[in-house]
Amino acid sequence: MENILTTWLNPSSNFNQLSLVWLGSWSMSSMILVALLCLITLGLGWYNTQKLNPKRKIILFLLRSLTLGTFFVLFMQPAARLEEVSRVKNHVAVLVDHSRSMNLPHRNAQKSLSRASVAHQNVLSAQSTLKQWSKTDHYIDYFSFDTHLNSHSSQSELIGSDPRGNQTSLINAFNELSTRIPSSELAAVILLSDGAERTASGQLDPPLKLMSAVENLNVPIHTLTLGPKTPSLDISLAEVRADDFAFARNAVSVDVDVLAHGHQQALACRITLSRGVDLLSERIVDFNPGQTQASVKFEFVPEETGEESYTVQIDPLQEEQILENNLTRFSMRVIRDKIRVLQVVGNPSWDQRFLRKHLKKNPNIDLISFFILRTNASVHVASQDELSLIPFPTQELFEERLGSFDLMIFQDFTYRGYRMKRYLPLIRDYVKRGGGFMMIGGDQSFSGGRYAGTPIEEILPFQLLPNGKDQVNLGTFKASLSTSGMRHPITALSLVQEENQTLWSKLPNLEGTNRLGKLKKEAQVLAWRPASNKLAKTPLIVASSIGKGRSLSMTTDSLWRWALSPESIDNDQGSRAYHRLWSNSIRWLIRDPALNPLQVKADRDRYRVKQNLSITAQSLDESYQAIAGSLITLRIEDISKGSANAKLIKEYQGRSSESGELHFSWQAPKEGVYRVLARSSQQGTEQEAQDLFVVAEDLAELKDPQPRLDLLQAISRHSGGQSLQIGDSWDSLKRRSPAVTQINRREDIALWATWWALLLAIMIPSIEWGLRRRWGLS
Template identity: 35%
Template sequence: MLHDVTPAPDTPFNDWDIVATSAWPAWVHALAVVAVVFALALSWTSTRGAPLRLRLGLLSLRAVLGALLVCLLLQPGRRLLATSRQPDRVVVAVDTSASMAVGEGNQQRVRRAATAALAVIDDVTQREPPFAPEVWLFDDTLKKAGVDDLRALADGARPAQGPATRVALPLEAVIEADGGARAPLGGVVVVSDGGDTTGLPVALTTDLRERAARLGGSDPPAPLHAVVVGADASFQDVVVDRVVADEFAFVRNPMTVEVTLRQRGYGDQAVPVTLAEDGVLVAKNEVSFAGEATVKTTFTLTPQRSGKHLYTVQAAVLAGEAIAENNRADFTVKLIRDRIRVLQVTGRPSWDERFVRRLLKENPSVDLISFFILRSTTDISGAHNSEMSLIPFPTRELFTEQLGTFDVVIFQDFNYRPYQMGIYLQNVADYVKNGGGFLMLGGDLSFSEGDYDGSPVADVLPIRLRPGHGHTDVEDFVPVVTDAGRRHPVTDIGGVVDTGAGNGNPFAALPPLQGLNLSAGLQPDAVALLTHPAQNDDNGASQPVIAVRDVGRGRSVAITTDTLWHWALPQAANGRGSPSDAHRRLLANTLRWLIRDPELSHVKLTLDAPGDIARGVEPGAPVTAEIRAFDARYDAEPGAKVRLTLQPLDTAGARQAPVVVQGETGADGTFRAPLHPQGPGAWRVRVEVEKAGQAIGFDEDVFVVRAASLERLYGEARPELLAALAAAGGGQAVDVDDVEGLPFVDHGRVRVHRQKTEPLWNRPAALALVALIAAVEWWWRRRRGFA
């Protein structure tokens, strides 16, 4: 019984029960019961020796008397109740998304759905006992409605135009809203075409199945019924239902794309399915449905170019298809290098070379080509070259034919002059300016000591070299991190060592370094990340230990010591029992920065649109581009010029002129621009940022504008999904023309409208009864000679 009293003075009393009205505390009642038990025991012992029949008679009278006295203490009363049967709720949820507008006149899906919902309401309200219907309308949101709204939908006065469909939304909302003082749930009826746009599979999700099975939180649970609209036998369509591909893939490695096709009305017909990359056909399969509603096909390809690329799955449009736009699915894959190709040229073996080479070889993402120059053309070998086991250094091949195939070139303690390499240094400089990465490590044969002053390589280094030799220092030192170094990704090794000893500077907590190649100072556009604590350059600034520079489209790094390997020794772990990770992190960060890893870019492009942009942009929806620019120190770069280009990727749109947007970053280094792609298809956004005529960087991204709205693409009815939902909820899936007689749960809950209590204990008859029983017991005991 539900004691939710609602004042209704005119409702007659139709039920009653007995209640205790005593205000005495419980301990008083307990004490009374103890007293009665004591009186009974006293009565029994005081009649010892008398006939058993007499003893039992006296004990019974005293027990009745004691019970009456306890009852009077409880002050019984009769509670009069005015009640009514509370009907269980039946939620009727009607789909009003745009796909429900399919059909003409009275055969329009939404009109048939509303008519069916009205029939369900008439049915449940005329049952005995009746149910209380609740009307909900849903698409991608849920709203309460009424019978008048259903009549408007049934008459065609209210259109179905919701932007998307969440078939499971009514179920989720019922579960969240159920409970409290609301009437119990008798069942849920979902009236829909099943055209879910969230990608809900027929198997549903585990959580959804479990929650549907416990609908209403009662025993038995409330059933979930589905009324299917639009499952016409004449409807024909082929849908690219799902595409499964990794968001990231490796260049020159096989990539698999799994495509799920769904058909209705085509039986065992075959359909060609193609896969295109940036509008260029790369694979084709012939798929036969063989009478199945759903089939899968797989494409395997080996991409060759890095970057973000558009892939298009296209199923041929068959004769009589209701929706041609859903035969295509576009998606993007970011193709990245599987390995970084590194050329390491070393003048002679050393501890620094050994540690660097070991880290490069252990890194699975690095493809290392390493050369040790152990003899020059001027060395006297005492034997003919054909008798030597050392191979000649392939100077011309490396620095003319193969140089462009490397991502990073490392010169480590290497003097070029003895190997007649001077004519190739311009190639190295051009390689850097055209996008390559160059790293020079310190040593007795590096920088000025390697005769690089005045060479083309000196022009691309981050530091200015001093002429001649003898520009070295051999003292121990602890490098000082600069403000730029605290923010730069190259020197971001936080967390790999204890920093307490260095007041937040991880390098101060590492073992000291020994030896430094001295320079004249930084190039004008270079940045020092670590500096020497005592040595100064020609301008009085601290000598750089690690410096970085952007050179044209490439980058260069100078590390002016050959003892960074100290940071790989066990003592660098500050007593933690394992070798420090600082050396590995620093070298890995340097490689990532040199190859312009997108995560370390000076320009970040972010695209945003209503909904999930990864699933495609609705036709006509705006796309917002946000560009963030950073300077060499990775601070926000205000006042930078931004050039943004929007270009269609599809072959059909290749003749369209690109849309160009120009602007300038604000004080926070950010620039935002709305983009309005003209038509469906794939679009590439490229942003280039510069300041004072110097390029800061670029970034690009790809997005897809759908050929039609999600409701149009998922416009076919899916009775199998509704049937699965009903089965999970213990209900039935019925046709829109057969909705009567659906079973629901009646919990039999009663609502109390008003009540009144009449005392029974203070009536003369009750008091007279107590007095009579007490007198009879006293008279009988006295007559038999008992006290």
């Protein structure tokens, strides 16, 4: 072809591809007509030679055919198309596994030589082959991968990066490769990995999703498996299962699954459970030869409430190489086992019946109820034991065991007649030290129970009118939320403010409220009895903080109507509201941390080392209105060795925004259990909140880091690739040739407009004409 291009056609530039094209732009009908004329002419010529002998007939027929063929070809205007063509290279992708398991030894006997370093050496050894490919048909693309695919601009950049990924995902690597380089532009994939594919666990072998990703690439995938041929000795914590919270003085279970590999003989390992630095329990786990899985259960009883860090650890074996998978940390919140509630009722009523039923229904409440059916002065003819099924143990309740209660409820109850006056200061002090107190309306509540001027008045959110009878305003009404009540957790029947207001507006009517004196400064009215006729609006639900404790007053004894009215029976809306209101009230009175005006929360429970974490603190006042400009102090402490041994890591101060929030970002420098403490002074009261989070590397891959030769061989077989050995040459690896060509230059040389074409067009008809004349034909 080169001789033709250089001597005969004498092109003006170097071309490497020649093709014949037709430049005539005749229509199909024109070409058919010309062809028919040629055939007719050829037939007439054959008919005209009937007198000649066969030899002469054939010679003239051939000459006539050549003449007509020459004229037909010239009619089509043939041309030689010269092109300078270059192939567009396709891609060879080199994928090197950079997950954490690649830092493990490649051979058990050579602990200093990691799987990653062997992979890098093989890439370097193939450098000349890769350079040769890049000169001819292929671009060479270098990638590392773990859970995602990472591109590298050069071979040296790939080899210079360290394996730090927490997990191997061949599926993601293949899928992301297909999005970066279309399969039509791929020539081959060379994969260097130990095959520790965790995302494929639990599926058919070979995993269906992985093989689907291989099929989508539609190119040969050549694999090189790194890692020891026989499993290395390793024991690991596969899974630790524990609840996020537990109850104090109740047994807690921690379930641990253990994996063992590489042991030819029976082995035993010691596993411990610790809280901070205190050892709680230990177990010995035995493995038979070839046994890979075992489970163990720890049980302990936490005595104190609060959040703490716990550690499960396996004592390392003598020949064990991987120690990172021998330890797991977690946090657990220990809460009180029961909320101890004392309910004292002066008169049986529908209100006390419904409230007692609500309290008894809650499994987290330990309820002690006393129903007073008489006073000591009611009957004078019998002894105490004869008139009472259960004597009212005032000294035991209000002196000896007062501190054991989380909440005390006085419901339509007067202290008079039970020699209780001397216990009232103790109840007041109990509230100020952190207890919860609630008084519910009725004839014997507030001033009707003669509490005006007593220590009990000091812990109520309002002043009392002078003691006496007829302390109740009768009449029905519909409860109305106050401004504070629209955002307070007690009256939050719904978390959506507009929906909450709608629910309150649809609740059944209530009946009667106690008469009250002036509200105290710290009182928060959450709901009102609206004004009607000559009656001014009256506080219905009033809350207040008393020292470290809290006090709540319900000035009606008709809330039970919400649960029993015809409307409530029809749609159950009032019943749900009734139970929600009481549940909210109890949580607020016992200072449930979730309802603390100061809140702090990390955006996740677990982080990796040096992963960005976001901490949000929010400051609210006692009415749960956001406080802007509140000074909040955040302390981040490492409590891996227990709260008692907390170590300050970071401290930050800032002021809250208009929404009452303070945001702080941070990166933990090392693994451990951390506690963030938030402190803020609100209206003269020091508030504190805390949250725990765990910082640990994701060791999912190191739980079972054994090489998966079978998986990588399945990939090669399924894709038409080759399973390589260490040191194998890459020269003969199967690759797809570039399918796309690029035309850089094109030139058409008209063959019909040359001198030799004209010579043929004259010479062949002339020879035929001369022979016809000589053989006696016209």
